[in-house]
Amino acid sequence: MQHEHGGPWTEHLVATPASRSDQDAYRSLSAITARTIAVITTVSRGWDHAVPVTDFLSVTYDPPTMLVSLYGLSRIAEAVEEAGCWGLSILETSQRAVVERLSMEGGPLDGLLGQTPHYRRAPGEPVVIRGAVAWFQLRTVAQHEAATHQLFVGEVTAMGTAAPLDARPLVRTRGAYLR
């Protein structure tokens, strides 16, 4: 479709409340954004949790603060809430298999990280995924509900790299990995 002023144009109005078709249109449009893939890790009740995410951002460097949005009814959201501290490992382009292994929400926690090389800096701390182009350890300083999701705001307590300095992050757009 052409806009009246020229150039390509599509437009979708969202109903109140949003319909299934509105949700589908939004999923398709929001998937256009290129998103870096990270793994959120935490330890809750003695179990390691590790889930791939794309919905995180840097809030500020003063003090170093990040935010992650997690589905409120997910096991990882509950675990991060209980633990109060969490890790964020930004994956490297070669780590697609890590995403596949850790993407089974509801899968067994026992042996979850058995096939995924990782470091634990101190007993009880959330792990860092080995090969991550950057890693952060955070302490939750605020939590906000947003519709179906929980927003966790965390201050960085430690950070670093676990890959060569020229390694590149793993990125998805429109449902496919960026090459």
Added chain:
Amino acid sequence: MQHEHGGPWTEHLVATPASRSDQDAYRSLSAITARTIAVITTVSRGWDHAVPVTDFLSVTYDPPTMLVSLYGLSRIAEAVEEAGCWGLSILETSQRAVVERLSMEGGPLDGLLGQTPHYRRAPGEPVVIRGAVAWFQLRTVAQHEAATHQLFVGEVTAMGTAAPLDARPLVRTRGAYLR
């Protein structure tokens, strides 16, 4: 540096309060994330505001909801807060010049969009940047302070595309545009 378990490893502990060197280390590490570039637009007191951002994410599709993090003392944060509604246009790979033109925080609002093709769907509404691979119009439903920044959570009221369907988003990583 090699980690004791093998593989590359660097580690930086953040002091309380975070020092200048902590902030610098964080800026460098967080820049590794590949980030899509969008323009936040709003109309406040009759003036158009339009600022490039990278710190936004999709919160949920139920209902379609996004979040943007804006520096609390910026003119755009004040304008979005006053207006209560805002636009988010995801730029296309060829739109680096748009980023350069709109990146002057504190520059004159008069004529801000003069060189940047845009659409306005209705009088008083925030503009959509022409050529955007995806655009969203949002109504603020929550605002949270996070250190130096304000987090605006918005429900999508309208959305679409303003570029050919195979267009790709403009992405930065480590301070450079992704090709």
